[in-house]
Amino acid sequence: MSAVTVRAAETRGVRDVAEAALGWVAAHRAEFTLGEDALAAYGQVDSTWKPLGELAQVCATVTRRTPPADPLHTRARDLLAHAWDQTERGALFLDMQRQEPFATYPLEVYAAFAAAGLRHPGYETAAATVARTRGWRLVEQGPTRRLGVLAAERYSGITRPEPAAAVRDGTWLGGLPEPWTFEAHAGYALTHVVFHLTDWGRAGPAGVPPRLAAYLTQWLAPWLDTCLEARMWDLSCELLAVAASVPGSLDPPAHQEAWSRLAAAQRPSGALPETGPAGDTDPDGTDGFGHCYHSTLLAAFAAALTDARHGQGAPG
Template sequence: MTATGTREIREIAEHAFAWTGAHLAAFALGEDALAADGEVDHSWKPLGELAQVYATVSHHTAPDDPLHTHAGAMLDFAWRQTGEGELFRRMQRLEPFATYPLEVYGAFASAGYRHPAYEEAAAVVARTRSWWLTEQEPTRRLAVLSAEERSGIRRAPVEELLPAGTWLAGRPEPWTFERDAGYAATHVVFHLTDWGRDPAGLPPALADYLYDWLPAWLDTCLEAGMWDLGCELLAVAATVPRLTGDPALDGAWGRIRSAQRPTGALPELEHASGDAEAGADDDPHYFMNHYHSTLMAAFAAVLTTARPGGTTDEATGETGRKGPRHSGQGAPA
C-alpha cells in the first residue's frame, strides 16, 4: 500500500468519525431503554456498536493520535449513557437471561470500563444450566462466549471458542456466499480475533480459506453497492495475515471513498432509503440506514492503516492498555 493510499484510507475514518460525532444525539439511550417492549435494535444496538468501534480505535492508535483522543471522548459519552454501567445491572434484574446486555457490556469492558456489581450478577446467571441450554445460532453463541471472557465472567476453554457449526467453519463452496452468510462469516472472524486485536486467534485453515475467496466476495459486494458488508469484509482482510496490506485491495478502498457522502456518512446500500443529503437529519430512516456502515468504514480503515497503541510487555508480548475504570457497587475507591 502506498503512503498516499494510507492517507486516503485514514481520511475515510476521519470523515466517518466527524459524521458520528455530529450525530451523537441519535446514539443516546432514550427513556425506553429499560422498557420491556423497547426496540433494542434502535437503542442498545447502535450504542453498543459505537462502543465496540471506538474501543478498537483506542486500542489501535497511539495516545498522541487525534483519533485516539476522539475515541476516548466517544467512549466516555457512551459509558455515561449507561449510567456508568448501572443500567446494565438494572437490565440484569429485568431480563436475567437476555444476552444482548452482556454483549454490549463486553465492548465497554474491552476498553477498561467496568461495573463490578453487574459482572457479579451476570456471572450468577451464566453459571446456570438454563443459560447454557438456551438454543442459539453458533455465531451468537460465539458472541456470548467472547462477551463473557471480555467481561471477566469466565474464560472459555479453547475448544468452546472454535466456530463449530458456523458457515465459515465449514469452508463451503465459495459460490454459495450471499449476504447473510457474509455477515455471519465476518462476525466469526471478529469474535475469534477480539475485533482485530489478536489476528492469531483465527485458525490457519480459515485464514487460508479467506485468503483465497474474500477478494472475490468483496468485489461482488462492492459491485452491488453493498457498502456495509463490503466494509466488514475489508475489516476482515486487515486481520487475515496474507491479505493485510494487499495492494489488490486499494481499488476496493477507492470505491468506498467514492461512495462516502460529503458529510462523512456511508449508506448501507447504494440506494438506501432516506439517503438524500438534503434534509437528511430530519429523515427518520436516515440514521438507521447510515450509522452502522459509517462506523464499519471507520473500523475497517483504522484496522487497515493503524498499529496497536501502547507499549509491549517483553515478557508477555501483550500490548499495554489503560487501567480499568470502575463504577457502581463494589467499585474500589
C-alpha cells in the same frame, strides 16, 4: 459514479475515510443517546442498545489501535466516554440484568466497554450468578452468535466447559463451505466470526486458525468485489475489516481498488449509506441516521484497522 468522483476518491487515503466517518459519528452523537424506552419491557433493542453497543465496540478498537496523541484516538475516546455515560457508568446493565436475566445482549454490549477497561463490578457479579444456571447455559443460539456470547462472557470472568473451537467450526466460515454459496447473510456471519476470533481486531490474527486464514485468502477478494459491485457498502466495510485482521487475504492492487471505491461512496458529510448509489449527493434520501450509522461506524473500524496494519497512506 462520475469520473470526477472516482478521481477525487483516488486522492483520498484510508486515513481520510476514518477521519470523515468518525467526524460524522461525533456530529450525530446525540442520536446514540439512550431514551426512557431503553429499559422498557419488550423495548426496541435494535434502536436503543444496538447502536450504543456498536459505537462502544468500534471506539474500543480505535483507541486500542491508535496512539494516544492521534486525533482519531482522542475522538474515539470521547465518544466511548459519552457511550459509557449513557449506561450511567454501567449501572443500567445491572437494571437490565434484573429485568431480563437470561437475555444475552446486555452482556454482549457490556463486553465492548469492558474491553476498554470500563467495568461495573456489581453487574459482573450478577451476570456470573445467572451464568451458573442451566437456563443460561442452554439458551439456544446460532453458532456465530454463541461464539460472540462466549467471547463476551470472558470479559466478565465467566467460563464454561463448552469449547469455543467446536462452536467456531460449526459456523458458516468454520465449515469452509463452497465459495459460490456466499450471500449477504453468510457474509455478515463470516465477518463476525473473524471479529470474535480476533477480539474485534484488538488481539491480532493469532486467533484465526491457518485453515480459515487460507480459505479467506483464496476467496475474500471475489466476495468483496461482488459486494462493492452491488453497492453493499456496509458488508464491504466488514470484509475490509476482515482483510485487515487476516494478513495477506487481499493483494495490494485489490486492496487499493476496494478502498478507492469505498471512498467514492462516502458522502462529503462523512456518512456512508448501508447500500445505494455512490457519489456526492443523496438522491434516495438515504443519509438518515438509521441507514448510515452502522456502515459509517464500520468504515471507521475497517479504516482504523487497515491504517494500523499498513501505516499511513495506501494499504499494501
